[in-house]
Amino acid sequence: xxxxxxxxxxxxxxxxxxxxxxxxxxxxxxxxxxxxxxxxxxxxxxxxxxxxxxxxxxxxxxxxxxxxxxxxxxxxxxxxxxxxxxxxxxxxxxxxxxxxxxxxxxxxxxxxxxxxxxxxxxxxxxxxxxxxxxxxxxxxxxxxxxxxxxxxxxxxxxxxxxxxxxxxxxxxxxxxxxxxxxxxxxxxxxxxxxxxxxxxxxxxxxxxxxxxxxxxxxxxxxxxxxxxxxxxxxxxxxxxxxxxxxxxxxxxxxxxxxxxxx
Amino acid sequence: xxxxxxxxxxxxxxxxxxxxxxxxxxxxxxxxxxxxxxxxxxxxxxxxxxxxxxxxxxxxxxxxxxxxxxxxxxxxxxxxxxxxxxxxxxxxxxxxxxxxxxxxxxxxxxxxxxxxxxxxxxxxxxxxxxxxxxxxxxxxxxxxxxxxxxxxxxxxxxxxxxxxxxxxxxxxxxxxxxxxxxxxxxxxxxxxxxxxxxxxxxxxxxxxxxxxxxxxxxxxxxxxxxxxxxxxxxxxxxxxxxxxxxxxxxxxxxxxxxxxxxxxxxxxxxxxxxxxxxxxxxxxxxxxxxxxxxxxxxxxxxxxxxxxxxx
Amino acid sequence: xxxxxxxxxxxxxxxxxxxxxxxxxxxxxxxxxxxxxxxxxxxxxxxxxxxxxxxxxxxxxxxxxxxxxxxxxxxxxxxxxxxxxxxxxxxxxxxxxxxxxxxxxxxxxxxxxxxxxxxxxxxxxxxxxxxxxxxxxxxxxxxxxxxxxxxxxxxxxxxxxxxxxxxxxxxxxxxxxxxxxxxxxxxxxxxxxxxxxxxxxxxxxxxxxxxxxxxxxxxxxxxxxxxxxxxxxxxxxxxxxxxxxxxxxxxxxxxxxxxxxxxxxxx
Numbered sequence: 069x070x071x072x073x074x075x076x077x078x079x080x081x082x083x084x085x086x087x088x089x090x091x092x093x094x095x096x097x098x099x100x101x102x103x104x105x106x107x108x109x110x111x112x113x114x115x116x117x118x119x120x121x122x123x124x125x126x127x128x129x130x131x132x133x134x135x136x137x138x139x140x141x142x143x144x145x146x147x148x149x150x151x152x153x154x155x156x157x158x159x160x161x162x163x164x165x166x167x168x169x170x171x172x173x174x175x176x177x178x179x180x181x182x183x184x185x186x187x188x189x190x191x192x193x194x195x196x197x198x199x200x201x202x203x204x205x206x207x208x209x210x211x212x213x214x215x216x217x218x219x220x221x222x223x224x225x226x227x228x229x230x231x232x233x234x235x236x237x238x239x240x241x242x243x244x245x246x247x248x249x250x251x252x253x254x255x256x257x258x259x260x261x262x263x264x265x266x267x268x269x270x271x272x273x274x275x276x277x278x279x280x281x282x283x284x285x286x287x288x289x290x291x292x293x294x295x296x297x298x299x300x301x302x303x304x305x306x307x308x309x310x311x312x313x314x315x316x317x318x319x320x321x322x323x324x325x326x327x328x329x330x
Numbered sequence: 331x332x333x334x335x336x337x338x339x340x341x342x343x344x345x346x347x348x349x350x351x352x353x354x355x356x357x358x359x360x361x362x363x364x365x366x367x368x369x370x371x372x373x374x375x376x377x378x379x380x381x382x383x384x385x386x387x388x389x390x391x392x393x394x395x396x397x398x399x400x401x402x403x404x405x406x407x408x409x410x411x412x413x414x415x416x417x418x419x420x421x422x423x424x425x426x427x428x429x430x431x432x433x434x435x436x437x438x439x440x441x442x443x444x445x446x447x448x449x450x451x452x453x454x455x456x457x458x459x460x461x462x463x464x465x466x467x468x469x470x471x472x473x474x475x476x477x478x479x480x481x482x483x484x485x486x487x488x489x490x491x492x493x494x495x496x497x498x499x500x501x502x503x504x505x506x507x508x509x510x511x512x513x514x515x516x517x518x519x520x521x522x523x524x525x526x527x528x529x530x531x532x533x534x535x536x537x538x539x540x541x542x543x544x545x546x547x548x549x550x551x552x553x554x555x556x557x558x559x560x561x562x563x564x565x566x567x568x569x570x571x572x573x574x575x576x577x578x579x580x581x582x583x584x585x586x587x588x589x590x591x592x593x594x595x596x597x598x599x600x601x602x603x604x605x606x607x608x609x610x611x612x613x614x615x616x617x618x619x620x621x622x623x624x625x626x627x628x629x630x631x632x633x634x635x636x637x638x639x640x641x
Numbered sequence: 642x643x644x645x646x647x648x649x650x651x652x653x654x655x656x657x658x659x660x661x662x663x664x665x666x667x668x669x670x671x672x673x674x675x676x677x678x679x680x681x682x683x684x685x686x687x688x689x690x691x692x693x694x695x696x697x698x699x700x701x702x703x704x705x706x707x708x709x710x711x712x713x714x715x716x717x718x719x720x721x722x723x724x725x726x727x728x729x730x731x732x733x734x735x736x737x738x739x740x741x742x743x744x745x746x747x748x749x750x751x752x753x754x755x756x757x758x759x760x761x762x763x764x765x766x767x768x769x770x771x772x773x774x775x776x777x778x779x780x781x782x783x784x785x786x787x788x789x790x791x792x793x794x795x796x797x798x799x800x801x802x803x804x805x806x807x808x809x810x811x812x813x814x815x816x817x818x819x820x821x822x823x824x825x826x827x828x829x830x831x832x833x834x835x836x837x838x839x840x841x842x843x844x845x846x847x848x849x850x851x852x853x854x855x856x857x858x859x860x861x862x863x864x865x866x867x868x869x870x871x872x873x874x875x876x877x878x879x880x881x882x883x884x885x886x887x888x889x890x891x892x893x894x895x896x897x898x899x900x901x902x903x904x905x906x907x908x
Contacts, residue, residue: 089818095819103834237663238670243673244674245676248673251680252680257681258687262691341906424735
């Protein structure tokens, strides 16, 4: 437990060490938030409701999504793949420390940093410029829980696609494709509620919907009572499933390394 | 070839993360020296002494704060492009070749960058391929080369356009003994045969012993030694060591003009100045000796002494 | 003048040859590049699944904007996209190597890489262009052809100028690279949609000051013969080449200033 805490601190520190990078990131998030907000506002000139979102919901969604990007780490995360590529993973596997647990602890140290320093600032800026929806206290708590679960689901997925580096020499293409899938099917690029009905439901069922759209829905109060419990349970289920799948992948990779060598 | 007069470089360094405090660092403080054509000289100094900064000013990368510098008759910071054609530079820790391309492709590109006439390029390339044994890996992408192979490639790249002057920044760093030897032989050859002036900065004292006729030592921005290696040894290598093997272990010898540094069974290490033979006869008079040797001072010790004491 | 182009062409040839050697990873790279940019168009389609017009613009008209912005940005990305790694070059001292060679610094940086896979982004733009042209009626005349043709290199130059200026940040702080992304990737995203959806202050900042409105909005208005919802002077439709030229001059000056700073303040 103590070790996990130390690793988490390392994760935090790795990103806290570059304040200018964080500032630059906040700026970029803000710009993209502005662009997306105005585009969606233009959509709502022609309609009042799209898939359950009204204009205020949509604009809030924009700033929530931008704030969540780094916390949940939607765009390509490479660190594990790099370690595998340069061979240091071999020494990691020799240590009495489970790699998945290590990287999970690391990610859980990183996420709070991004939540505070890449998440709050853009949202605050968005709230200054636009009128955003704020949740009831219960919904706010549920949102935080949903956010944590989203980080877990995202981590589970990222761990798996980074592990491709055990088998492929050049993982850039895989990571780009994985990122594309997450960006589109999580509701990051556009709310899932804008999708045609069937596609929307499929995305909600897949782990990707749990990464962005579900927390947003919770914040906006679109999920109440049993429905709320249901989506949180689905997030938790996917988190467990992906982590479990990651363990299998790791076992396969370890076996490959031992048999074939790096 | 190189003329440096009261050369200085001042940096404003800012510490801290967001709000940074100003801090002036005098990296190079009024150094002066001359290098004639055909010399092979070493440039030594502890980390942060100002070595890299000097080289950067000589190659035109950095503009001096004060002083005058002339390389091949040109002012490096003003006539950078012109000077670039006549010098070659190799920075041991930085890659100047194209990472994803085969070595040969990098050479071809450099040929065009430097506008080297085809026949001269071919001759040079053939020669370096032979001397540095590049053929086994000349088609391999640079990112897949071992350090030793990459360094050999980088050296070739630096010399392809036939420069008169070559700057090397830590060329043998990280190399194994065999590779170091190859690099050193190459440098000696281009210096003796082609008359290329070579200036190298290094932490490797083996490089200095084997390559350099002359040594410049810089510390805290000032030049604390400029002269031949032998002179350095003479000036600072005052103390030598006489290793004496006695017939049987004994107490540390008390001999005039020598001080026992170490005792290990029958062997004793004596530090002394002046004549070795005189000391030997004094020791022989005092006790029974089985064997003795004289140990010359090595550069490492000398340089360490210079660093810690100053001039 | 011709000479640098020969050097650059050699690099391109060598890179293409080298990258095609690793066919499996190249294919994956190309697929990745294709899809990550095509997603933006899927977003456009999703929007128009829910509305029939965005302000006064139909899906095909927006597709045209998207296609032109996307293709020109892809070309720029192909030529100088590696500027995103420029902070790393400064950090590890590789820029010094550039200063020791007898060529202009910007030219060397531009000619240091060529990532063939990025051509896939232009391909997806091309697909969207075909779709767009299938749904709009354009009354072609000489002027419209000229304006459209002139807008393409102008757009590339404008994007390139923004990118180069952004890269200069690396000379002062190597961690601030992402600032540039807001203008390069943000810029192309902005240009993919009708300019009139954005609020006035944003239009001023990201459309005129950073002259992204001239990338395709004005030329497309002219080519489509569409009435400008913002009611701006028509002469702006022809301004792209002039704006591109001005942007290039500014970018060149900023770069030269930045290199001068690097050479006096130390690597």
